[in-house]
Amino acid sequence: MITSNLSITLNKVSSLKLKFWRMIRVITDIRLTIILLLVIALFSISGTLIEQEKSLEFYQKTYPHSPALFGFLTWNLILEIGLNHVYSTWWFLFLLVLFSTSLILCTFTRQWSALKAANKWNFYKKPYQLQKLALSSELKIEKIIPIVNILKGKKYKVFQENNTIYARKGIFGKVGPIIVHFGILIILCGSVIGSLTGFLEQRMVPSKSEFKVNSNLNLGPFSTSEISRDWKVRVNRFWIDYNSKGTVDQFYSNLSIINDEGKELKKETIYVNKPLHYNGVTIYQTNWGISSVQIQIDDGNIFQLPMVSLENDDQFKIWGTWIPLKSDLSEGISLIAKDLQGTMIIYDQEGNLYSAIRTGMPLTINGAQLKIHKLIGSTGLQIKADPGVPVVYMGFGLLMLGVIMSYVSHSQVWVLQINKTCLIGGKTNRSQIAFEKELKDIIDSLECLK
Known part of the structure; x- marks a missing residue:
């Protein structure tokens, strides 16, 4: 009975081992790795094309049910799948983990094994082993000592055993793919760190x-909202430079980092591709708008009205507000502006075009004198903290180093001395023409010594 139970247990263990190694073979299959990489790239592209971390109203407006984008992509599908925050969804992180696992196993089962094999002394002791090489030759030489000196002169590492020689160089070329793999893994780790x-x-x-920076954040699962408890941002000034055609050339924000007592900790002007960095937070200039307008009616006080972005079929943005002309709000006009240059359009209460107006220019309408004192701009800022960025940079550095190392040719030369005959042959994994020339130079040098 004991023998029978032991046999059953061993069979189960053997079956589990078999299933385990089958799973390992599937995971290390290069085809699976390529498929995973393509799927990750596809969803990464979707995260670039579909705006991330926007409001529900934005997705309902941009991706309506009718007409649906591509016939199927609607706002509720985007929110249900998580395409509005692709890089932090559980399934995208799972794909990264599965791809990383496949890459790690592939590295150790394939690339590491290839490196260990290349690092071994591999002597050829039979003539047919050299004769089957694509590059081989036969010389009449009594001693192989001159060959050793010539190979060392060509920067080969030479190993000798009796009448055989094995020489190699460019072993770094075998290390390159391993470093490339680790570079990719570190990049993925940095991306996950940034998402979480x-x-x-x-x-x-x-x-x-x-x-306050931490007033309304899209936080990662493990991020902290305490990062800016003791400081805040002040927009000192926002302005736009226009080109000769009247279109936006560049827009700027002069920002100050201040503490709760109002003391300025840092001041800097930012624009597109020139962000501000402080305390692990990066503030980018991304957009602009018109927030409000300062108005005076007759000789009354200057008051400020908010302006809102209006939908239109043209390519440019427009903002508008309603200006009351009477204190009981029974009568008013509409003001439309498309930039901060100062030219605005007035529409009467019936919606008819009335006149154009510029800042500082008085306009009489329905017995009231209207004067626009100032258009106040608003800056579109993206506030971001990504602790994974240094890790990603390190990964890209390793990736580039590994790619460069991968271009180093791993060349091998074998020599076999039989009596007064010397067989020499070699092979390389790249730069075949250069290696053929080098091997020919070695043979020519040996010919001269005869």
Whole structure:
């Protein structure tokens, strides 16, 4: 009975081992790795094309049910799958883990084994072993000592055993693919760290206003909202430079980092591709808008009205507001602006075009004198913290180093001395023509010594 139970247990263990190694073979299959890489690339592209971390209203407006984008992509499908935050979804992280596992196993079962095999002394002791090489020759030489000196002169590492020689160089070429794999893994780790521990916020901030960075963040699962408890951002000034055609050339924000007592900790002007860095947080200039307008009617006080972005069929943005002309709000006009250059359009209460107006220019309408004092811009800022960025940079550095090393040719030369006959042959994994020339130079040098 004991023997029978032991036999059953061993059979189960053997079956589990067999299943385990079958699973390992599937995971290390290069075809699976390529498929996973393509799937990850596809969803990464979708995360670039589909706006990330926007409001529900944005997705309902941009991706309606009718007409659906591509016939099937609607806002509820995007939210259900998680395409509105691709890089932090559980399934995208699972794909990264599965791809990383496949890459690690492939590295140790294939690349590491190839490196160990290349690092071994591999002597050829039979004539047919050299004769089957694509590059081989036969010489009449009594001693092989001159060959050793010539190979060393060509930067080969030479190993000798009795009447045989094995020489190699360019072993770094075999290390390169392993470093490439580790570089990719480190990049993936950095991306995961950024998704899990970083945060992202996008907001429109009027000029001359302040805000706390941690007031409304899209936090990663393991990030902390305490990062800016003791400081905030003040927009000192926002302005736009226009080109000769009247279109936007560049827009700028002068920002100050201040503490709770109002003391300035850092001040810098940012623009597109020139962000501000402070305390692990990066603030990018991404957009602009018109937040409000300052108006005076007759000789009354100057008051400020908010402006809102209006939908239109043209390519440019427009903002508008309604201006009351009477205190009981029974009568008013509409003001439309498309930039901060100062030219605006007035529509009367019936929606008819009334006149154009510029800042500082008085306009009489329905017995009231209207004067626009100032258009106040708002800056579109993206506030981001990504602790994984240094890790990603390190991964890219290793990746580039590994790619460069992979171009180093791993060349091998074998020599076999039989009586007064010397057989010499070699092979390389790349730069075949250069290696043929080098081997020919070695043979020519030996011919001269005869």
